[in-house]
Amino acid sequence: MTPNRPRCSVFIAVSLDGYIARRDGGIDWLHSVDMPGEDYGYKAFFDSVDVVLLGRNSYDVVLGFPEWYYGDKRCVVLTHRAAESLHGEEFYSGDVAALVQQLGESGVRRVYVDGGTVIQQFLKAGLIDDLTISVIPILLGDGIRLFAGGEPELPLKLESSQSWESGLTQLRYRAEKR
Amino acid sequence: MTPNRPRCSVFIAVSLDGYIARRDGGIDWLHSVDMPGEDYGYKAFFDSVDVVLLGRNSYDVVLGFPEWYYGDKRCVVLTHRAAESLHGEEFYSGDVAALVQQLGESGVRRVYVDGGTVIQQFLKAGLIDDLTISVIPILLGDGIRLFAGGEPELPLKLESSQSWESGLTQLRYRAEKR
Numbered sequence: 457m458t459p460n461r462p463r464c465s466v467f468i469a470v471s472l473d474g475y476i477a478r479r480d481g482g483i484d485w486l487h488s489v490d491m492p493g494e495d496y497g498y499k500a501f502f503d504s505v506d507v508v509l510l511g512r513n514s515y516d517v518v519l520g521f522p523e524w525y526y527g528d529k530r531c532v533v534l535t536h537r538a539a540e541s542l543h544g545e546e547f548y549s550g551d552v553a554a555l556v557q558q559l560g561e562s563g564v565r566r567v568y569v570d571g572g573t574v575i576q577q578f579l580k581a582g583l584i585d586d587l588t589i590s591v592i593p594i595l596l597g598d599g600i601r602l603f604a605g606g607e608p609e610l611p612l613k614l615e616s617s618q619s620w621e622s623g624l625t626q627l628r629y630r631a632e633k634r
Numbered sequence: 635m636t637p638n639r640p641r642c643s644v645f646i647a648v649s650l651d652g653y654i655a656r657r658d659g660g661i662d663w664l665h666s667v668d669m670p671g672e673d674y675g676y677k678a679f680f681d682s683v684d685v686v687l688l689g690r691n692s693y694d695v696v697l698g699f700p701e702w703y704y705g706d707k708r709c710v711v712l713t714h715r716a717a718e719s720l721h722g723e724e725f726y727s728g729d730v731a732a733l734v735q736q737l738g739e740s741g742v743r744r745v746y747v748d749g750g751t752v753i754q755q756f757l758k759a760g761l762i763d764d765l766t767i768s769v770i771p772i773l774l775g776d777g778i779r780l781f782a783g784g785e786p787e788l789p790l791k792l793e794s795s796q797s798w799e800s801g802l803t804q805l806r807y808r809a810e811k812r
Contacts, residue, residue, distance in 0.1 A: 472767070472790060472807070473781035474652045488789065579773070589650070593790040593807060595757070598783055603651035605776055611666065612650065612771040614801035623792035627803055629650070629771060 460560040464567045464583050466575055467501045468602060469590040469624075475599030476572050481517065485594050489622040496590055496626060505568040507532060507559055514571035515545075530564075534574055552581050572600055579607040586630045587612070593623035638738040642745045642761050644753055645679045646780060647768040647802075653777030654750050659695065663772050667800040674768055674804060683746040685710060685737055692749035693723075708742075712752055730759050750778055757785040764808045765790070771801035 469486055470476055477483050489496075508526050510518070512535040518525045524543040531545040532555070539547055548555055559567060569578050578584050589602075612629035619625040647664055648654055655661050667674075686704050688696070690713040696703045702721040709723040710733070717725055726733050737745060747756050756762050767780075790807040797803045 472765075472805070473783075473785070587650075591805065593792045595781065595785055595788040595790065597781075597785040597787050603773065603775075605651075607651070607773055607775040609663075609775050610773040612773065612801070614771045614797060614803060617795060617797040617803045619792060619795040623790070625792060625795045625803070625805055627650075627769065 461556060462506070462560045462564045462567050463585045464556065464569050464578055465501070465505065466569055466578075466584060466587040466589075467498065468570070468575070468588070469592055470602045471592050471594050471596045471599070473595045473597065474601050474603060475596045476602045478596065478599045481513075481600070485596060486592060488594060489590075489592055489620070489624040491620070491622050494620065494622070496620065496624060497588070501588065502529070502568070505566045506530060506564040507566075508568045508570060509534065509555075509574060511535070511571035511574040512537065513573065515539075532559075534577070552577055552583065556583055572602060572604070575602065576604055576607060579610065582608065584610075584631055586615075586628070588626060588628045590624050590626045639734060640684070640738045640742045640745050641763045642734065642747050642756055643679070643683065644747050644756075644762060644765040644767075645676065646748070646753070646766070647770055648780045649770050649772050649774045649777070651773045651775065652779050652781060653774045654780045655778045656774065657777055659691075659778070663774060664770060666772060667768075667770055667798070667802040669798070669800050672798065672800070674798065674802060675766070679766065680707070680746070683744045684708060684742040685744075686746045686748060687712065687733075687752060689713070689749035689752040690715065691751065693717075710737075712755075730755055730761065734761055750780060750782070753780065754782055754785060757781075757788065760786065762788075762809055764793075764806070766804060766806045768802050768804045 507530045509532050515533045533545055533547050535547055536549045611632040615628040615630055617627050685708045687710050693711045711723055711725050713725055714727045789810040793806040793808055795805050
């Protein structure tokens, strides 16, 4: 990591066969692990990041929610299509390494990299520092893959693993120095 | 499970991004978790099965080993191409459900289903009862997938999870009743 480069983190749920959503974007199968009062560490993670970075697909999904999902957290949407900023969100369409550099210069320490396409872009650019993967106990057989293939090889260090009564197992990895 | 149908089990290692081997079959990356005296439960599992069922690709790999890998364990190879039985192994090319039925009738209680193609065949036939998946801390970015897609949806029950110093995490699942 170059000096001042913010830490770039993934926090995401996948089926055992590696899908983050059904082919149509459906995440109904995630409800199998919904447990009262259990957020699997999401809030602590969310509180630890300074910026959420997401792709256009995720953004369009989030726009459909009854209220703005990210509160007053700084939010940058990676998109080539112009959009109106309704909640202070920013739009960006350039090189992701340059974006991360700019974010670092503006004082950002940790970035939440969200959405399959954006995560792949970051992996390809060698910019992911840690991944928290929640494995949901189901095989879907089809859908949108978290790791679509074509990412560079990346050795990881397991930092922790934890399982819950629901059958969710959360694996936390740090990228080994490249 | 129909009466007398043997339990069909998977015990396999995958990279975090879901590959069981590189595109060329390479499994060098598995060595990152080689630890003296540690077999991650393989021997206990192997001792618990009555038959190893493998595909032709795995069989051809195993034939290249200095000695016959499966000792005196009964071994059935799924293949359409005739081969010579050098170590008592049997060859089969028909319907897998019928094979499992025959194995049960011959007194087999548990089957070790090995090799990507065979596992997929069994998943498609609804014949997998449990899966032990050892997640290796690496992203490969390319290779032969354990879950290639097209398998039927299958809810699982997590039976246990365990992590080792090497970073390997082993997840044990039972297929929910269909």
